[in-house]
Amino acid sequence: MNAIETHHVYKSFEGLEVLRGVNLRVPAGTSYGLIGSNGVGKSTLMRLLLGFLRPDQGVVRVLGSSDPQRILGRVGYLPERLRYHLRYTGREYLRYLGQFNGMREPQLSARINDELRFFDLTSAADRRLDTYSKGMLQRLGIAQAMLADPELVLIDEPTSGLDPSGQREMLDLLAGVRQRGHTILLTTHMLHEIEHACDVVGILSGGVIAFETNVAALQQLGQNIAINVPPLPDAFVARLRQISPAVRYVGREITIEPNSLTLQTRVLRFLLDANVPIISLFPLRRPLEDIFMRVISGETVELPAPPELPQATGVSNGMFAPPGHPDATAHQQQAAAPANDDLLQALLQHEKHDEA
Amino acid sequence: MSTIGRALRFSGFTLIEYMRSNRILVEIIVTIAVFYLFMWRSPITADYFFSTSGLFTLALSFYTTSAILGLGDRPEGYLVLVTRLGRSGYLLGLYFAALVVEFAMFGLLSLGVALLNRIADLSMLGWLLGTVPLLLNVALLSALLTLLAPIVLTGGWRLFVLALVAIAFSGSLINGPTLETLWDPVITALSVLRTIFSTPLLPAFTGYSLSVTRDYSGVNSIIPLTQLLLTLGLLALAVYAFARREIILSGS
Numbered sequence: 001m002n003a004i005e006t007h008h009v010y011k012s013f014e015g016l017e018v019l020r021g022v023n024l025r026v027p028a029g030t031s032y033g034l035i036g037s038n039g040v041g042k043s044t045l046m047r048l049l050l051g052f053l054r055p056d057q058g059v060v061r062v063l064g065s066s067d068p069q070r071i072l073g074r075v076g077y078l079p080e081r082l083r084y085h086l087r088y089t090g091r092e093y094l095r096y097l098g099q100f101n102g103m104r105e106p107q108l109s110a111r112i113n114d115e116l117r118f119f120d121l122t123s124a125a126d127r128r129l130d131t132y133s134k135g136m137l138q139r140l141g142i143a144q145a146m147l148a149d150p151e152l153v154l155i156d157e158p159t160s161g162l163d164p165s166g167q168r169e170m171l172d173l174l175a176g177v178r179q180r181g182h183t184i185l186l187t188t189h190m191l192h193e194i195e196h197a198c199d200v201v202g203i204l205s206g207g208v209i210a211f212e213t214n215v216a217a218l219q220q221l222g223q224n225i226a227i228n229v230p231p232l233p234d235a236f237v238a239r240l241r242q243i244s245p246a247v248r249y250v251g252r253e254i255t256i257e258p259n260s261l262t263l264q265t266r267v268l269r270f271l272l273d274a275n276v277p278i279i280s281l282f283p284l285r286r287p288l289e290d291i292f293m294r295v296i297s298g299e300t301v302e303l304p305a306p307p308e309l310p311q312a313t314g315v316s317n318g319m320f321a322p323p324g325h326p327d328a329t330a331h332q333q334q335a336a337a338p339a340n341d342d343l344l345q346a347l348l349q350h351e352k353h354d355e356a
Numbered sequence: 357m358s359t360i361g362r363a364l365r366f367s368g369f370t371l372i373e374y375m376r377s378n379r380i381l382v383e384i385i386v387t388i389a390v391f392y393l394f395m396w397r398s399p400i401t402a403d404y405f406f407s408t409s410g411l412f413t414l415a416l417s418f419y420t421t422s423a424i425l426g427l428g429d430r431p432e433g434y435l436v437l438v439t440r441l442g443r444s445g446y447l448l449g450l451y452f453a454a455l456v457v458e459f460a461m462f463g464l465l466s467l468g469v470a471l472l473n474r475i476a477d478l479s480m481l482g483w484l485l486g487t488v489p490l491l492l493n494v495a496l497l498s499a500l501l502t503l504l505a506p507i508v509l510t511g512g513w514r515l516f517v518l519a520l521v522a523i524a525f526s527g528s529l530i531n532g533p534t535l536e537t538l539w540d541p542v543i544t545a546l547s548v549l550r551t552i553f554s555t556p557l558l559p560a561f562t563g564y565s566l567s568v569t570r571d572y573s574g575v576n577s578i579i580p581l582t583q584l585l586l587t588l589g590l591l592a593l594a595v596y597a598f599a600r601r602e603i604i605l606s607g608s
Contacts, residue, residue, distance in 0.1 A: 050439060052603045072442050079435045085369075087376040096369045100362060100440035144436065 003183040009058035020207030031184040033198030042187035073101040076145035080157040086130035101148040115143040155186040224257040224284035366449030391468045402478040406486040421454040421501040490567040492583035499590035524553035559583040
């Protein structure tokens with residue numbers, strides 16, 4: 001069952017078309033991250049889902065209903081800028097919100113205590129909200145969204161306007177919320193939030209969901225890296241390149257793009273075994289960042305297969321890769337390489353030894 | 357929980373905020389001032405009490421309803437609360453909160469008179485008979501103000517409703533020689549419109565009169581009912597308009 005379904009949703013404001021046929025499906029139990037540039041319509045979509053706005057065209061269905069009145073209390077919501085009724089204590093505020101949700105005692109008190117404990121607010125529960133720090137108010141914001149144990153939680157730009165430590169704290173909270181198994185839709189323009197808090201990522205661009213994939217698939221791609229080394233002899237560079245076409249050497253810098261943990265390990269081992277000093281190693285753009293930049297520039301993007309290297313099954317086929325994969329080309333190049341490639345053989349022997 | 361139940365709980369929430377913010381002091385101070393100026397020093401009659409307090413509570417209703425509905429026109433109020441209360445629960449909660457303050461101030465005024473300047477010709481029954489239409493008028497005015505609140509109607513619709521009210525009241529504004537200078541078809545049209553649009557105001561005017569005279573004989577007995585029906589009609593319109601409106605809050 002889908003917790004959220006939108007079908008060809010259009011929305012404009014004063015003639016400006018913001019959403020141009022959004023099709024979104026979020027299965028129950030999924031944590032879905034919707035990313036997009038500022039002003040692309042993420043909050044508009046969120047408000048359509050909550051019934052604050054109505055679509056010009058198309059269907060919005062949340063928890064199986066198109067009527068916002070029918071999902072009252074079943075959706076938790078953390079707005080982008082949650083401002084509080086600061087004259088209440090944290091406990092009073094949650095108690096009122098729970099009552100508005102239709103919760104009754106003694107379950108309500110138990111839930112309030114649970115959430116205060118989960119979000120580390122127990123000691124401040126009886127203080128007025130105008131004495132809370134920004135971080136405490138953030139935690140209370142998520143606590144109120146989770147209070148009625150909602151089937152769906154909508155979180156709009158959770159780290160917007162926060163300093164780095166506040167962002168860090170919020171990401172930790174979101175990771176905790178994700179583990180509770182609710183369906184979550186999170187909108188953001190901060191790409192790293194997605195990796196922390198989501199199973200699936202969609203990119204909203206040009207008024208539509210222009211790209212969608214599993215975060216796990218993205219993470220499998222690994223983060224592209226660059227390794228600074230001293231000048232390398234041409235023969236060594238040629239051997240390095242035989243590992244995979246994803247490995248390039250330009251101006252004393254080896255880049256691995258696209259990267260995988262296996263490939264990265266292999267390149268580093270290759271360098272260390274050859275006693276090549278590693279001056280520095282630093283990350284290049286993350287795969288999601290790379291895809292995002294391409295999507296918002298209007299490019300049609302398909303997720304590349306991760307450049308995993310297959311396990312070596314013999315002395316000569318350690319570089320085999322699935323058809324179409326960059327490593328497959330590498331293997332073809334290797335086949336044409338001289339048979340007495342001592343360094344490569346040594347590497348493969350080393351690998352076999354490791355696997356044994 | 358029913359919409360009314362949620363609305364009543366939300367009224368409590370709004371009232372506590374209203375009191376903790378000390379906004380309630382405005383109403384309390386004004387009520388005490390009115391009591392001191394108009395109802396304390398010399399002996400007063402029941403008619404005087406109801407005519408004076410009737411006008412005062414109507415004026416207070418303008419302020420209190422506007423202030424409380426203004427509290428509702430804030431993102432911190434709407435975004436988190438309406439997903440729990442629903443739109444109708446939210447709007448009715450604000451309306452009920454305004455009514456509680458307005459009724460309480462009339463109660464305070466009545467208490468002051470009862471304790472400090474007792475009215476000789478007013479029994480408890482007489483007070484009740486005068487109070488019912490008076491408070492129904494307050495509820496009626498608050499319902500109209502709720503309908504006209506910026507969170508409920510857009511600017512254009514508010515102007516339209518106000519124009520209707522202006523036409524209804526135009527009998528006392530455009531009259532006699534002024535009216536005669538207009539073109540005949542305009543005079544006729546204005547007269548018809550005035551009759552149509554002033555009809556809904558009849559319960560308010562007659563309600564005020566009933567409060568002062570407390571004479572429920574004959575057709576007067578149905579005046580409170582018409583006041584109540586008009587109030588409910590205006591509230592229903594406000595809830596309907598608010599439910600259909602796309603909410604882009606002025607503070608967001």
